[in-house]
């Protein structure tokens with residue numbers, strides 16, 4: 001504060017005052033420069049066309065954000081006490097520190113209710129709440145557990161392979177050595193209940209905790225940045241084998257899938273594209289033999305989606321489709337085999353498969369340039385079969401700067417990808433940024449995933465704002481919520497992080513990203529030309545996409561009305 005005494009001193013010293021015309025002139029120029037830069041932002045046009053009610057809702061949400069910024073994130077402690085009790089929280093704090101509190105904020109309540117369009121980047125096997133999955137394993141008759149070697153040492157518990165499996169034969173006998181004993185015969189199936197109750201130090205409760213720890217990335221794993229990305233991927237990769245061994249049994253998959261679709265719908269998501277690596281482990285109910293191919297799984301998947309759409313909670317749900325994925329770590333022969341299966345499944349389930357991708361750790365796996373001959377072969381083979389299966393490549397999910405994983409971005413663009421999964425390193429590529437804007441490629445950004453997998457320590461240092469400020473089209477996704485520790489399915493956590501963590505992302509910024517998710521949804525198969533035309537036209541088009549964009553718009557307006565009514569006290573523009 002400038003007191004009279006200060007002012008006197010300042011005038012004596014010849015210090016210019018803010019009201020002085022030339023300082024005012026400077027500030028005007030400064031504002032103009034900021035405004036000029038803001039015109040290049042991803043949401044500039046959207047922002048200009050906000051309805052009065054939407055503009056009011058945006059103001060209110062920003063007010064609430066500012067309040068919570070100051071009130072929630074210090075936990076009401078003075079700095080010294082906060083420091084001592086490890087309670088120092090700042091807005092945009094690391095996900096696991098923020099999670100408990102964020103779910104109790106007003107901002108959460110708002111974001112949760114927001115209509116969120118499409119979920120475009122999500123690996124299906126990483127989306128089922130682990131507690132629920134385990135409950136299913138326990139309540140489904142015939143579930144067993146086995147391992148290639150006895151599980152004995154702490155190291156075994158942490159890293160050794162084991163799997164669940166259905167078997168119609170009961171393998172229980174009282175003198176059977178436990179899986180936890182030296183005498184365990186490798187790969188013998190032990191009934192789940194027997195294995196759980198004989199779990200050393202704690203029986204079933206401890207067993208559940210242990211399995212859970214093998215299906216998830218624990219908060220402390222994500223904090224250990226000094227161990228690096230490869231180390232967390234080693235943990236991450238191991239979770240999938242355990243999860244899939246439970247999930248890929250028909251009654252369990254059906255129950256989990258139904259519940260998950262319900263959770264997505266409640267979160268305001270109306271369309272999903274699941275990335276799936278279809279391994280051959282799937283078993284029909286009561287069957288000891290795994291299916292020889294993916295047909296049965298796809299049939300059940302479609303059946304469950306159809307059933308869901310007929311329920312009350314699923315009545316607004318448009319569709320769920322699959323982006324077929326091959327593991328990028330495989331050999332040429334294995335990838336070609338997976339591509340052939342993709343083409344064959346597409347023929348049998350034309351509405352189900354909407355695209356193709358390669359997954360697994362980019363830093364450690366094969367680069368796109370290495371796979372170019374296979375990808376050309378795939379395109380040719382598709383054409384011969386009268387199909388057009390577009391690419392939706394993961395690219396640039398890396399800390400690399402100029403290495404092979406970073407350069408995957410060049411190939412993704414050159415190979416005609418419709419969207420880029422992650423694009424974490426894109427912000428370092430000015431030329432590619434221009435190209436993807438020109439070619440209208442969307443970036444599927446997964447901020448919490450990037451944080452947990454140690455690419456960034458919090459939303460504050462994520463490259464998302466660097467893309468948004470340059471006008472790159474982005475939509476937000478949750479990637480692997482059950483493994484990463486979201487604890488809830490849906491997009492609310494990732495949206496909340498962006499909204500609370502980044503000053504430049506407000507409700508309009510989020511809404512723009514939702515609109516993008518609809519615009520870049522692969523609702524129906526289209527040639528490249530049709531796709532480009534429809535993405536280009538956006539809401540002004542005449543097709544399905546434009547109709548759904550209009551529907552979202554009207555939902556968004558209703559949502560804004562709710563914000564304005566519910567949180568009227570936060571409107572500071574009265």
Ligand SMILES: O=c1[nH]cnc2c1ncn2[C@@H]1O[C@H](CO)[C@@H](O)[C@H]1O
Pocket residue numbers: 123124125126237240275276277327359360361362394397449479480
């Ligand atoms: O963020 C990701 N980037 C690349 N691959 C991933 C990511 N999340 C999961 N997977 C891969 O997808 C398969 C499961 O569907 C797993 O093999 C996993 O490694």
